[in-house]
Amino acid sequence: MGETTDWKPTADFATLIKRAELYKTIREYMSANAVLEVDTPILSHSGISDPYIESVKANSRNYTSDLYLQTSPEFCMKRLLAAGCGSIYQIAHVFRDEEQGRHHATEFSMLEWYRLNMNYHELMDDVIALMQVLGLTVPVKLSYAEAFDQVLRINPHDGDLPALRSRASKFGLASENLDKNQLLDFLFSSVVIKQINAAKNLIIYDYPAEMAALASIRHDDYAIAERFELFVNGLEIANGYNELTDVDEQRERFTRDLNLREKNHADLLPIDEYFLSALDSGLPICSGVAVGLDRLLMVLMNKERIEDVMSFTLVNN
Amino acid sequence: MATYSTNEFKLGLKVMLDSDPCSIIENEFVKPGKGQAFNRVKLRNLKTGRVMEKTYKSGESLPGADVIELEMQYLYNDGDMWYFMDQNSFEQFAADENAVADAKQWIKGEEMCLVTLWNNAPLSVAAPNFVVLEITDTDPGVRGDTAQGGSKPATLETGAVVKVPLFIENGELLKIDTRTGEYVSRAKD
Numbered sequence: 478m479g480e481t482t483d484w485k486p487t488a489d490f491a492t493l494i495k496r497a498e499l500y501k502t503i504r505e506y507m508s509a510n511a512v513l514e515v516d517t518p519i520l521s522h523s524g525i526s527d528p529y530i531e532s533v534k535a536n537s538r539n540y541t542s543d544l545y546l547q548t549s550p551e552f553c554m555k556r557l558l559a560a561g562c563g564s565i566y567q568i569a570h571v572f573r574d575e576e577q578g579r580h581h582a583t584e585f586s587m588l589e590w591y592r593l594n595m596n597y598h599e600l601m602d603d604v605i606a607l608m609q610v611l612g613l614t615v616p617v618k619l620s621y622a623e624a625f626d627q628v629l630r631i632n633p634h635d636g637d638l639p640a641l642r643s644r645a646s647k648f649g650l651a652s653e654n655l656d657k658n659q660l661l662d663f664l665f666s667s668v669v670i671k672q673i674n675a676a677k678n679l680i681i682y683d684y685p686a687e688m689a690a691l692a693s694i695r696h697d698d699y700a701i702a703e704r705f706e707l708f709v710n711g712l713e714i715a716n717g718y719n720e721l722t723d724v725d726e727q728r729e730r731f732t733r734d735l736n737l738r739e740k741n742h743a744d745l746l747p748i749d750e751y752f753l754s755a756l757d758s759g760l761p762i763c764s765g766v767a768v769g770l771d772r773l774l775m776v777l778m779n780k781e782r783i784e785d786v787m788s789f790t791l792v793n794n
Numbered sequence: 795m796a797t798y799s800t801n802e803f804k805l806g807l808k809v810m811l812d813s814d815p816c817s818i819i820e821n822e823f824v825k826p827g828k829g830q831a832f833n834r835v836k837l838r839n840l841k842t843g844r845v846m847e848k849t850y851k852s853g854e855s856l857p858g859a860d861v862i863e864l865e866m867q868y869l870y871n872d873g874d875m876w877y878f879m880d881q882n883s884f885e886q887f888a889a890d891e892n893a894v895a896d897a898k899q900w901i902k903g904e905e906m907c908l909v910t911l912w913n914n915a916p917l918s919v920a921a922p923n924f925v926v927l928e929i930t931d932t933d934p935g936v937r938g939d940t941a942q943g944g945s946k947p948a949t950l951e952t953g954a955v956v957k958v959p960l961f962i963e964n965g966e967l968l969k970i971d972t973r974t975g976e977y978v979s980r981a982k983d
Contacts, residue, residue: 527828529825529828529829529831530828575852576825576831577823578824580823581823648849649834649846649847649848650848650849651848651850652832652851652854655830655851658830659829659830659851662826662830663830663849665826665829666824666825666829666832667824667849688828688829706827713827716827716828
């Protein structure tokens with residue numbers, strides 16, 4: 478006798494089949510564009526320093542130090558790029574702690590790819606081409622500043638904190654003492670993306686420099702992160718960069734991130750020195766993007782909840 | 795009272811907001827991929843019924859509200875307060891007019907009502923979904939008109955006024971849906 482009744486998959490069969498078709502289409506697209514499929518490990522001795530991404534810790538009796546499940550395959554893939562393997566892609570399971578909701582699962586699937594000698598605008602075209610193969614409409618491109626200007630009539634780059642605070646509280650933000658990035662994150666996700674009616678699908682690009690993560694930074698009137706995100710029906714689907722190739726700046730960003738994490742009492746993970754050494758040896762000029770495959774399936778299958786497109790989740794596994 | 799962190803937020807959780815007890819009726823985790831996580835929450839103020847949307851940085855907490863719901867029997871109204879009894883503890887509770895605002899027009903005594911207590915005092919009272927009440931005043935019934943068409947107002951023994959079909963007579967017992975305030979059928983004695 479089994480002890481539970483909820484052993485069945487949370488996704489219906491049509492969705493499980495659609496996932497198989499989606500992966501096949503992606504592999505055909507990548508193959509046609511001479512992008513090589515790679516496979517890198519999920520477990521690592523080091524982790525990420527992103528201020529707002531938490532890693533899941535793993536233990537092994539073979540090692541005295543903690544291991545971490547990847548939050549994205551980025552570091553290993555960039556080491557492959559530095560080693561000279563050309564444009565590459567990977568379909569991988571990734572893990573992010575403290576993320577659970579209608580659009581979030583602790584474990585989810587990611588398509589990540591890197592194109593050599595492409596800038597991030599060219600990579601946006603590549604993303605759009607793949608989305609078209611999948612039957613999605615061509616997104617409208619707007620800069621982060623244009624999107625804020627359209628909806629809120631404010632310039633997100635000029636850093637007027639009191640103005641941001643008062644707008645945020647007007648839109649129902651109950652928390653106090655948030656910094657500029659946190660306020661922009663709130664306004665962007667709760668107001669701008671919800672209210673912008675330019676099109677069903679959007680690409681937002683050129684983020685404030687503080688949100689660069691691993692993207693290169695350009696100095697216009699303001700410091701701009703050469704980063705973009707794809708939104709389909711308001712749902713964040715993809716995040717891409719003109720990749721930062723400067724090892725010294727990368728190390729500085731790691732340190733700055735870790736300082737912020739320390740201030741927020743977040744875990745401090747060991748920095749990936751293999752990744753930094755690879756950057757030091759020379760990362761070719763490239764752009765890269767990560768696509769949330771479960772959310773993409775949600776959009777393609779018109780599903781409301783992420784578990785509706787997953788075979789099993791931590792609720793029943 | 796305990797405090798609840800955003801990761802403990804769930805539907806029906808009772809929390810204090812601006813010194814009023816509220817019930818969480820929607821809770822959505824919102825997080826830009828690389829950015830700060832938030833919980834976008836819809837709350838119903840249990841005193842006013844007003845619904846508001848608030849967003850909290852994930853990890854923040856709200857104090858819990860000492861709110862419980864108990865099935866109680868309606869006893870009587872002394873002109874000022876409405877009295878209810880918990881039939882398990884035999885404890886009696888007095889509800890003011892605010893608390894019985896909607897329920898009072900449907901109850902005459904002995905009904906089992908859902909009473910929401912905040913800090914051990916009635917905050918709101920929900921009448922049973924269906925009640926049976928006698929008509930005390932309505933125009934004379936129109937014979938034969940059982941099929942269709944037309945309605946007329948009827949005053950019930952509690953003072954509530956409902957719309958009834960034309961064939962209904964004074965003194966009849968009616969089954970009423972208190973959630974919609976609508977006539978359902980004649981009640982069998």
